[in-house]
Amino acid sequence: MPVGLVGGIRSFEVASELLEKGYADLISFSRPFICEPQLIRRWKEGDLRKAQCISCSECLLVGVKEGGIYCVARKKGRI
Numbered sequence: 001m002p003v004g005l006v007g008g009i010r011s012f013e014v015a016s017e018l019l020e021k022g023y024a025d026l027i028s029f030s031r032p033f034i035c036e037p038q039l040i041r042r043w044k045e046g047d048l049r050k051a052q053c054i055s056c057s058e059c060l061l062v063g064v065k066e067g068g069i070y071c072v073a074r075k076k077g078r079i
């Protein structure tokens with residue numbers, strides 16, 4: 001059965017190592033994609049800096065309150 005991992009993975013290096021060592025068959029992202037929908041494209045193009053998401057979780061609250069989700073940290077200029 002394929003195993004997917006999600007939660008707290010923010011760097012290409014960690015994601016790659018988890019796959020290469022066989023700990024998972026796939027890596028899933030949630031908040032990093034809210035913050036940077038183009039994250040995988042950036043990594044594919046060679047910019048392997050870690051995801052910009054700072055894991056503040058403020059996007060989850062606006063998702064509940066406002067019925068839509070976006071990166072609050074980016075909107076407030078914190079990243």
Ligand code: SF4
Nearest residue numbers: 053056057059071072
């Ligand atoms: S609001 Fe915070 S947790 Fe949500 S995507 Fe932006 S930086 Fe990440």
